[in-house]
Amino acid sequence: MNRRMSPEARREALVQAAIRVIARGGVAAATTRAVVAEAKMPLGAFHYVFTSRDELLSEVVHTITDGERMAAELALLEGAGLEATVAAALASYLDLLIADPDRELALTELSLYGLRHDPALARRQHQLYFLEMEAVLRQVAERCGIRWTEPLPELARRLIVVTEGITGTWLADRDTDAARGVLRAVAAWVAASAERVDA
Template sequence: MMRRIPPKQRREELIAAAIRVIAREGVAAATTRAIVAEAGMPLGAFSYIFGTRDELMHAVIETITEHERFAAEAGSIDASSIETAILSGLNAYIDLLVADPQRELASLELGLFAARHSADGQMRTQWETYVVNGVQLLQYAAQLTGTSWTISVAELARSLVALLDGITLAWLADRDTDAARRTASFAAAALTAYNRPAAQRTEHDAH
């Protein structure tokens, strides 16, 4: 007998099951049948919640990026300076990585799979979502500390995402959390070089 589960919960369980399968076996192995088997649901439950497998993959990406953004924003932010604010966010991300490596493995698998097989630029879309989140986090940090950025926040966000990718890959390889936090400190210091008190904004910055 199929469990009576609200659609929202069933959706969350299917997404979680997809993340586990992708992290463990790769995107190619994450068939509809494999995902519902992992979730302990009948095949019909999938089509009731998601129209296609692609819709589920997009939901997985959205879930991963939303959890990352929430972790960085909801963590204990030290707003005593822009550097400590950024570092707080980066350490919150590292905490999430350590607590749930499967989530980041799934994200990497999806990105690589899309690079090889997606004709519609799915990897680019995934990357752009990360950059948008990076922009929001940098703007949030500046707001908390009463500072402003001296160059394009989008450019800084791109560098931030690249640094986070590096931290993620290195940690997945060696599981050295202390080293990951040292890299995060380096990243925070590097980004801080492009920040100044908001009172120093010039007429040129305002336009």
């Protein structure tokens, strides 16, 4: 449409439009026509910018699994105890999930799409979550003055597993109270794998 829009800006606009379309109606709904309509671009703009629909979807997958998701979604409280800090971080993730379920549903669908389309890439992107979670755990330890008594990768994996599980379960039954209950129990569980470190 707008002639002054740079090619990169157009790619980005289409990717964002695709994410909105997918959130609304699933990956299947993200047809070339639906996406350009959402982005208010002419049909021709699609293959002017992307060589194929698959390329767009790959870029979408890449965009939403980009580096800082986990860290952004797990907000850390200032100056609370260990268990409260972990619980608050998980709660902040749950709040995000509740605030925009369609987005997280789209994310899950896209993750499955990636798993089918390019398993190697999906695996690589998935590794990022573990690294991010480890970083968060390191931050938590520092802030709360504790040391983890179990290998960080194992703790991180447990939290990733639980996060994925809570997401899937809540998306299915929308039982927020129950989700918060699980979340509190998990926080206590994780907090048990730490010991105070003397300053």
